[in-house]
Amino acid sequence: MMKVIRAKLHGIRVTSADLNYHGSITLDPEQCALAGIYPMEFVDIWNKNSGARLSTYVIFGQPGSRCCILNGAAARTCQTGDEVIIAATEFIKGPEELYTLKPRILTYLPDNAVDQVLYYDVFQSESRPYDFRIMDADKHTVDSCHTWPNIDVAAVRADLAAKGWAEAEIDAFVQSHFSL
Numbered sequence: 001m002m003k004v005i006r007a008k009l010h011g012i013r014v015t016s017a018d019l020n021y022h023g024s025i026t027l028d029p030e031q032c033a034l035a036g037i038y039p040m041e042f043v044d045i046w047n048k049n050s051g052a053r054l055s056t057y058v059i060f061g062q063p064g065s066r067c068c069i070l071n072g073a074a075a076r077t078c079q080t081g082d083e084v085i086i087a088a089t090e091f092i093k094g095p096e097e098l099y100t101l102k103p104r105i106l107t108y109l110p111d112n113a114v115d116q117v118l119y120y121d122v123f124q125s126e127s128r129p130y131d132f133r134i135m136d137a138d139k140h141t142v143d144s145c146h147t148w149p150n151i152d153v154a155a156v157r158a159d160l161a162a163k164g165w166a167e168a169e170i171d172a173f174v175q176s177h178f179s180l
Contacts, residue, residue: 001091004101005120007035009068009086012110013046014078017067023072025086029060031114035104037088041051045074046085066112095130098122104137110160110173 009031025045027037037043042057056074061067068086070078078084092101105118117137125131153174160170 001093002095003089003091004098005103006090006101007037007103008087008105009035009037009084009108011083011107012068012086012106013108013110013112014070014080014082014084015067015112016080017075017078018069018071019073020076021071021075023074024057025074026059026061026067026069026071027086028063028065028067028112030063031066031106032040032058032060032115034114035088036107036110037086039090043088044089045070045077046087048083048085049076049079050077050082068112098130099124105134110156110163 006127009027012031025043029039032038037058039060040057040157042055045054045056054074054077056070056072059071061069068084092098099122102121105116105120107116107118109115119135119137121133121135123131123133151175157170157174160173161167165173
């Protein structure tokens, strides 16, 4: 048996943390449906800001809210605004099943709007029996899986400044998200 990724929310930002709630992570059900993440499913959460790693189960919040709320003990691992990666996994019998598995990956803008819907594709290439690529979920192409050239970077900068981000934070964000 192999444990593999089945769905991922990559770079969603924590919108709140509620220590006094009875546990879990609250997510927007519309975004979960797009990725294929289910209520009560256990997920791994990796905090890109602190390096904290945890496991908890998903509950659904308000549709369209773009929420990412860590509850109970998980609330101690993240601060509002932290970028996290949320991964749902499954077990497969062996590597031959990798060819049919197409994990859906959502990437995010700073306001938790979905930026890209991608999927991971394992295929047999001339170089190796198990090769890997990231595909655009709508166009099924490799070249279109990075949409940054179509983003108005000046508007993103203005939005981040309006939210109180320091110039150095904005520069670092733009550098890490919109540079080749």
